[in-house]
Amino acid sequence: MNAAAKKQNSDKAASPMMGGLGLEDMGDLSALLAGPEAVVQGGGPLALDMALIDEDPHQPRTQDNPGFSAQSLDELAASIQLRGVKTPISVRENPAAEGRYLINHGARRFRGAQRAGLSTIPGFIDNDYNEADQVVENLQRNELTAREIADFIGRELAKGVKKGDIAKAISKSPAFISQHVTLLDLPEPLAEAFNTGRVRDVTVVNELMTAYKKTPQDVAAWLGDANQEVTRGSVKLLREFLDAKSAPAPVAGAAPAAAAPATAAPAAAANGRAEAPVAGQAGKPAAAADKLKKAVVHVRHNDRTARLMLERRPPAEGVAWLQYIDDGQELQASLKHVTLVALLEG
CATH class of the missing domain: 3.90.1530.30 (Conserved hypothetical protein from pyrococcus furiosus pfu- 392566-001, ParB domain)
Structure with a gap:
């Protein structure tokens, strides 16, 4: 050579x-x-x-x-x-x-x-x-966690970058940025629940934050129950209970308005364990207890729990829109791959 x-x-x-x-x-x-x-x-x-x-x-x-x-x-x-x-x-x-x-x-x-x-x-x-x-x-492949996304947004904000510019740079909505900014400064009870992985859904954290600003002691006590499941549904019920609890008392002589039982405990209300109304109580017949004001259908898909989005029109027969409970992600799925889990009241 x-x-x-x-x-x-x-x-x-x-x-x-x-x-x-x-x-x-x-x-x-x-x-x-x-x-x-x-x-x-x-x-x-x-x-x-x-x-x-x-x-x-x-x-x-x-x-x-x-x-x-x-x-x-x-x-x-x-x-x-x-x-x-x-x-x-x-x-x-x-x-x-x-x-x-x-x-x-x-x-x-x-x-x-x-x-x-x-x-x-x-x-x-x-x-x-x-x-x-x-x-x-x-x-x-490991996707970015909500904490990692929040830390990135925090670094960009510290540089003086505006939220709108950050949203454009990562092709997300301004609401997505605002939700993750909330994670940067959580009060202790919420920070502990998030940092320990008890709640990973950013939307749930923001819902809890809204409730905490109004009644911090009640939310802290609710989270203090280690057996309390923290989901979008339970937090929704918690907020409804707290709103009813903080509603002003009726004026003497005024017509009574329907309200949540004042003796219901936050945890019971958030878990949907409120007692059924008695016949004639608050002017409602006992049969009303058998009717759902709004049906919430939970299903199982890809080994994850999701909510069937009944209000969203499906693209084709046999297909439906789902929203995962753990992270709020929305997707289209074939009903062949979906298993009914629960029918709840929203």
Whole structure:
């Protein structure tokens, strides 16, 4: 082997880009770059033609996965329009269609880029792939917690960045920013419940904060019950009880108004354990106890409890809108994958 050949082989072995793409045995990259579907950008990932990429039909995420909801993809598309695709996707050559690619990792980024109107997407070609790789990649991904999001917002506010600009930068609503700002300065009872993981739903924390500002001792006592379940439903009932408790007493001689029993305990009211009305009490017949003012349907989906959003029109027959109880996320789901859990009064 002459000196020039030795130098050429040495340069190939030392190239991190060649090794990262698994191109060590390719003597010439011109075949890869000959077509318009892939262009190397300054030694970085390839700019893959979106029209030549197909999604893997066997990927582990199903169509009703929360990551594929319309709201989630719209937020991702807004972020991509603002900042582009920051993390390249991974593809492999499609064995059933020459010149096309199948997605290994990055289906959400691909769909978001489609919604954003991109014609190319940064990516790497990795033909050393099996189906277990996708499952592992999704299992090992840890999403940002509410605390981590709040800390980021706090740092940006400390720099003088306005809430509206932060919302635009991360493609979230101003309400989303305000809810997380609440987490930065919680009173002790709420901070303990949140920091210990007893309550993770940011909406629930904000509801409790509203109630705490009015009657801090009652909310602290309610949270002091270790057996008290903290959910959107229980907090709603707690707030209704506290509002009724703080309502002004009726004026002497005035017509009596229907009100919650003054002797009901906060915990019992929040758990929906109020006693049924007696016949004739407050002018209501006993049969009224058998009627629900507003039905709240709880279901089980993806091993999580959710509320069936009866007030939201479903996009098609057999599909419904759900809202997870633990974090408030809304999504469309097939009713085939939903199990009825409880029928409550809202």
